[in-house]
Structures are given as C-alpha cells and as structure tokens.
Amino acid sequence: MRFGTLTIVGVGLIGGSIGRAARNCALAKKVIGVGRNVESLKKAAELGIIDHYETSIPAGVQSADLVVFAAPVDLIASQVIEAAAHCPPGCLLTDAGSTKQKIIHDIDQAKFPEAGVQFIGSHPIAGAAQRGPESAREDLFVNKTVIVTPSRHSSEAGVIEIEAFWRALGAKPVRLSALEHDRLLAWSSHLPHITAAILSGILPPEARPFTGTGFKDTTRIAAGDPEVWLPIIKHNREALLDGLSNLESAIGTFRQLLRDSDWEPIRQFLEKGKRGRDALGS
Amino acid sequence: MRFGTLTIVGVGLIGGSIGRAARNCALAKKVIGVGRNVESLKKAAELGIIDHYETSIPAGVQSADLVVFAAPVDLIASQVIEAAAHCPPGCLLTDAGSTKQKIIHDIDQAKFPEAGVQFIGSHPIAGAAQRGPESAREDLFVNKTVIVTPSRHSSEAGVIEIEAFWRALGAKPVRLSALEHDRLLAWSSHLPHITAAILSGILPPEARPFTGTGFKDTTRIAAGDPEVWLPIIKHNREALLDGLSNLESAIGTFRQLLRDSDWEPIRQFLEKGKRGRDALGS
Incomplete structure (x- = not known):
C-alpha cells in the first residue's frame, strides 16, 4: 500500500471514482470521505467507495497521508488551506479541479505549517454525463490525461509522488504551469461548454422534436451542473474572453461568407473543422 | 410485399439502411441500387443490401414501384426529374435529403409525365458518424422522426403511402411544409453542424491533447463530409443567416457579461442551456 489513509473531499462522480480506482489497485489501507451532504456520503459508504465519512475537514484529514479535493473549483482553495492546518506532517494534498490559476494563487498566498505539508494541483481530464457517487467508476481515469501543476x-519529490498516484489509477500525468493549463483548457473544455449551453438555450422549443443525435451530441455537456460550471467560468475569465472573442469573430466571418454566397471559403471552414475533428479520433 | 421493386439512388449509410430495413420487413420483392461508384455498389450487393445495381437512373428506375433518393441534396432534384421521365406509371418517388425547399421548388418547376408519377419529399432524422453501405443498419430509423413534405x-394518397413506408421501417412520420422543415432544421441540425465545425477549426493544435469527451461530443458532427454539408448550407442559406445571427449575438452578449463579471445573467444562460438539454433526454 502506497498510502495509509486517503481522504477524498467531495465524493461525487470524480471523487467517488478516485475512491473506487484507489481501492481497485490497493493504493490505500483506508479511504475516508468528507462532504456536506450526509445522504450522499452514506450512499458512498454503502457502495463501498469509502470506509468511513466525516462532515468536517479537520476530522476527515487528521490521519490522512493523501487528501484529494474534488469539490467545485470555488471551494477548493479554502478547503486545502483548512486541511493544511489539520493534517499530519508530510501529508500530500492535491485536487481534481478544472481550473488551476486561481486555486494555486489563493493557496500560494496562504501560510502552510512547517511540517512538509504539500499542495500539488491536478486536473484529470475525465468525466461523464452522470453525477454522484452512484456513477463512480474505477476505470474513469484509465488512459486519461491528468494535468499536474506544482505550487x-x-x-x-511531492510532484513525482502525485504523478505516481495518478499513474497507479491508470492515468497519464502531464506537467503544466497553472497559466498554461487554464489557457489550453479554455479552448478544449470551457469554451465548448459555453457554446453548448448557448446552442441549447437558443433552440426554439418547437424545433425540439426535430433534434437528432447531432444536436444531442453537440449540446450534451450543456446538461452539466451550473453550480460546477459557473465557478469554472469565473476562474478562467481572462482566457475565456479571448476564446469567446475568437469564436464570435469566426461565426461572424462565416455569416458574412454565407450572406455573400462565397462558397469556397465556407468549404474551407468545413474542411478545417473536419481535419481538426478527425485528428482527435472517436 | 407492399412494393415489387424498390430502387435506392445513393447506397451509402442512409440509402443502405433503407435497403436493409426494407428487406428486414419484407417491404419489397427486389431492391435495386443506383450510383456512380461501382465499387461501393458491389459492396452493397455483397452485403446483401441490394439484389442488383445500375449506374444510370433510367436503367435503375424502369421497373421501380418506389424510388428513394439518398444522394447529397444538390443532386436530388435533377435525379428525381430524370427518374420521373423513365419510371413506370404510378411510381412513387421520395428522398432522404436534409433540406426541402430548394429540392421541392426545382421539382415543382419540372413537368412530370401524365401517368401518376408522384414525388413526396422525406427527411429521416437519423444518421451516424460512419459512412458507406458497410455502416448501414436495418434499425437506423426505428423510433426516428421522418419529416414528410408534399409537392x-x-x-x-401518395403522401399516405410514403408515410406508411417510413412507418414500416420503424420510423415516425410527421408532415411539414418545406418552408417549416428548413426553418426548424436550421436550428436543430444545420446550425449545430456549423458551430461544431467552427469550434473544431479554431482549437489550437497544442490544446488537442487536453480534449476530453466534452470536446469530442460537442464537435463530433464536424467530422461529417463537406461534400454532403456544403450543399445543405447552400440550400438553407436564408434560415441559417438568421440562426447564425442569433448565435453570434448570444455569444456576444455572453462575452460582454463575462467582461463585466456580471455573474447572475451568466448563471441564467447556463441554467437555460441545461433546461433545454435536459428536455431532450440522453
């Protein structure tokens, strides 16, 4: 066993999958869940994802060797700072948040105890349409990229240990700065989310019966929880302003080409989109 | 058997699935495929989708009771007009094209023989990422909406017979005018396609390794063939100009709200998108 006690703060789809995956590869002797929703924690315990649960961070982290924070991004920094003051010397803290600059900035400002407690940022690029511990899957991270950001x-040595943790769960860690993380994820995740929400929102209700798999795929992520996504958008405002500006301008260009029936550049738009999508695989 | 001979013009995913589904419910004694690509037609015959193939429309339709045109939308009207001059009296012609106004307009202008040859427009809202007859599935239309447009x-009686044909394939026909069809499908299908192509096209290549299922879902339809999609966009230019203008303006509004850190209306954007998407199911 690499860790004695693994504590997971926020036992939903991601936190629960971390628990299942860690158990599956015998990575921790004991898994503790921390959260505010006791019903959800009870369910996670019944499902065998956690051994035990606590509703306060100090109680949940007091014997932890590793703590993973899988709450919405606006909660993570203060949870980490609270945990750092109550966990044992040498404890490693990491997260699963979809943004990094604001979290690491806030944590960097805080004073940590001088007992080798470390925070290393992580962002596993994995998810599912479902929510809650009942959707947790031990293979959620297999072959998925996890971005690791030092603080x-x-x-x-701490960063290497966190990278090894993700590798043990089947994932492929990649180290990036928080700045680079947020810039790239604005394009690859946050901008598509906003676009899907807007496309879904402007669909006239009378067109709903005529949506097929194309519309459903294109807008699937719009079903994500606004309580999760609004904080992500807040945290990544700068990079998203840039992405939205690019998107708006590309749509404007396309609209003008269509207005002018200028078909060759429209074909090139479609071909560029196809090449980009084909490069990603299925 | 409802039909003696069913002729399918364009035996790709859609045409091939019509062939498979028609065989599956013993809807035609004989299925003839017509196309320009002999290799593809041979494959369709080997796969048992068609009994026989022809490379010219006059030869393919001369003994047909029903002809379905499943080629790109810019080819359909002239194929239908050619077929109408060579098919037997009483023959029914329909299509599977994603646009309706331009096709029906062009066919309405043409002179049909005075022998009860009819054209009824159809658009099955069904598809898949794969192409070609090898991807054809007999259940592609099961529980899918098919829009039927008279000409x-x-x-x-002819419209009723075409509706019964689609019902026999498992689909649910809905009658709409060509104008209404194109307006609704601009929102539910063509605008999402353009959006997916643009999102895919503007993704910086260095962000590709950090795309997950969200980005892949949102841009999946961008992998569609530009030879199929450019004609659809040409045919539905008017409705798409309106849709693109709405989308551009919604993105602009969102960007301004984000620039002003005006979070409550941003939350409402996300919530409206979620409600719309939740209403569609998985």
Whole structure:
C-alpha cells in the first residue's frame, strides 16, 4: 500500500471514482470521505467507495497521508488551506479541479505549517454525463490525461509522488504551469461548454422534436451542473474572453461568407473543422 | 410485399439502411441500387443490401414501384426529374435529403409525365458518424422522426403511402411544409453542424491533447463530409443567416457579461442551456 489513509473531499462522480480506482489497485489501507451532504456520503459508504465519512475537514484529514479535493473549483482553495492546518506532517494534498490559476494563487498566498505539508494541483481530464457517487467508476481515469501543476507549497519529490498516484489509477500525468493549463483548457473544455449551453438555450422549443443525435451530441455537456460550471467560468475569465472573442469573430466571418454566397471559403471552414475533428479520433 | 421493386439512388449509410430495413420487413420483392461508384455498389450487393445495381437512373428506375433518393441534396432534384421521365406509371418517388425547399421548388418547376408519377419529399432524422453501405443498419430509423413534405406532384394518397413506408421501417412520420422543415432544421441540425465545425477549426493544435469527451461530443458532427454539408448550407442559406445571427449575438452578449463579471445573467444562460438539454433526454 502506497498510502495509509486517503481522504477524498467531495465524493461525487470524480471523487467517488478516485475512491473506487484507489481501492481497485490497493493504493490505500483506508479511504475516508468528507462532504456536506450526509445522504450522499452514506450512499458512498454503502457502495463501498469509502470506509468511513466525516462532515468536517479537520476530522476527515487528521490521519490522512493523501487528501484529494474534488469539490467545485470555488471551494477548493479554502478547503486545502483548512486541511493544511489539520493534517499530519508530510501529508500530500492535491485536487481534481478544472481550473488551476486561481486555486494555486489563493493557496500560494496562504501560510502552510512547517511540517512538509504539500499542495500539488491536478486536473484529470475525465468525466461523464452522470453525477454522484452512484456513477463512480474505477476505470474513469484509465488512459486519461491528468494535468499536474506544482505550487509554492510543493517539492519535486511531492510532484513525482502525485504523478505516481495518478499513474497507479491508470492515468497519464502531464506537467503544466497553472497559466498554461487554464489557457489550453479554455479552448478544449470551457469554451465548448459555453457554446453548448448557448446552442441549447437558443433552440426554439418547437424545433425540439426535430433534434437528432447531432444536436444531442453537440449540446450534451450543456446538461452539466451550473453550480460546477459557473465557478469554472469565473476562474478562467481572462482566457475565456479571448476564446469567446475568437469564436464570435469566426461565426461572424462565416455569416458574412454565407450572406455573400462565397462558397469556397465556407468549404474551407468545413474542411478545417473536419481535419481538426478527425485528428482527435472517436 | 407492399412494393415489387424498390430502387435506392445513393447506397451509402442512409440509402443502405433503407435497403436493409426494407428487406428486414419484407417491404419489397427486389431492391435495386443506383450510383456512380461501382465499387461501393458491389459492396452493397455483397452485403446483401441490394439484389442488383445500375449506374444510370433510367436503367435503375424502369421497373421501380418506389424510388428513394439518398444522394447529397444538390443532386436530388435533377435525379428525381430524370427518374420521373423513365419510371413506370404510378411510381412513387421520395428522398432522404436534409433540406426541402430548394429540392421541392426545382421539382415543382419540372413537368412530370401524365401517368401518376408522384414525388413526396422525406427527411429521416437519423444518421451516424460512419459512412458507406458497410455502416448501414436495418434499425437506423426505428423510433426516428421522418419529416414528410408534399409537392406539386403528389396526391394525398401518395403522401399516405410514403408515410406508411417510413412507418414500416420503424420510423415516425410527421408532415411539414418545406418552408417549416428548413426553418426548424436550421436550428436543430444545420446550425449545430456549423458551430461544431467552427469550434473544431479554431482549437489550437497544442490544446488537442487536453480534449476530453466534452470536446469530442460537442464537435463530433464536424467530422461529417463537406461534400454532403456544403450543399445543405447552400440550400438553407436564408434560415441559417438568421440562426447564425442569433448565435453570434448570444455569444456576444455572453462575452460582454463575462467582461463585466456580471455573474447572475451568466448563471441564467447556463441554467437555460441545461433546461433545454435536459428536455431532450440522453
């Protein structure tokens, strides 16, 4: 066993899948869940995802060797700072948040105890349409990229240990700065989310019966929880302003080409989109 | 058997699935495929989708009771007009094209033989990422909506017979005018396609390794063939100009709200998108 006690703060789809995957590869002797929703924690315990649960961070982290924070991004920094003050010396803290700059900035500002407690940012690029611990899957991270971002409160050895943790769960860690993470994820995740929400929102209700798999695929992520996504958008405002500006301008260009019946550049738009999508695989 | 000979012009995913589904419910004694690509027609014959193939429309339709045109939308009207001059009296012609106004307009202008040959427009809202007859599935239309649009060359009895044809394939026919069809499908299908192509096209290549299922779902339809989609966009230019203008304006509004950190209306955008998507099911 690499860890004695693994504590997971926020036992939903991601946190629950971390619990299942860690059990599956015998990575921790004991898994503790921390959350505010006791019903959900009870369900996670019944499902065998966690051994035990606590509703306060100090109680949940007091014997932890590793703590993973899988709450909405606006909660993570303060949870980490609270945990750092109550966990044992040498404890490693990491997260699963979809943004990194704001979280790491806030944590970097905080004073950590001088007992080798470290925070290393993580973002597993994995998810599912479903929510809650009942949707947790031990293979959620298999072959998925996990971005790992060092902080002021991390050592090279700590970062390596967190990378090994994700590898043990089947994932492929990649190290990036928080700035680079947020810039790239604005394009690959946050901008598509906003676009899907807007497309879904402007669909006239009378067109709903005539949607097929194309519309459903294109807008699937719009079903995501606004309580999760609004904080992500807040955290990544700068990069998203840039992405939205690009998207708006590309749509404007396309509209003008269509107005002018200028078909060759429209064909090139479609071909560029196809090449980009084909490069990603199914 | 409802039909002696069913002729399918364009035996790809859609045409091939019509062939498979028609065989599956013993709807035709004989299925003839017509196309320009002999290799593809041979494959369709080997797969048992068609009994026989022809490379010219006059030869393919001369003994047909029903002809279905499943080619790109810019080819359909001239194929239908050619077929009408060579098919037997009483033959029914329909299509599977994703646009309706331009096709029906062009066919309405043409002179049909005075022998009860009818054209009724159809658009099955069904598809798949794959192409070609090897991807054809007998259940592609099961529980899928098919829009049926009468033309100047159709009688009520002919429309009813085409509706019954789609019902026999498992689909649910809905009658709409060509104008209404194109307006609704601009929102539910063509605008999402353009959006997916643009999102895919503007993704910086260095962000590709950080795309997950969200990005892949949102841009899946961008992998569609530009030879199929450019004619659809040409045919539905008016409705798409309106849709693109709405989309551009919604993105602009969102961007301004984000620039002003005006979070409550941004939350409402996300919630409206979620409600719309939740209403469609998985």
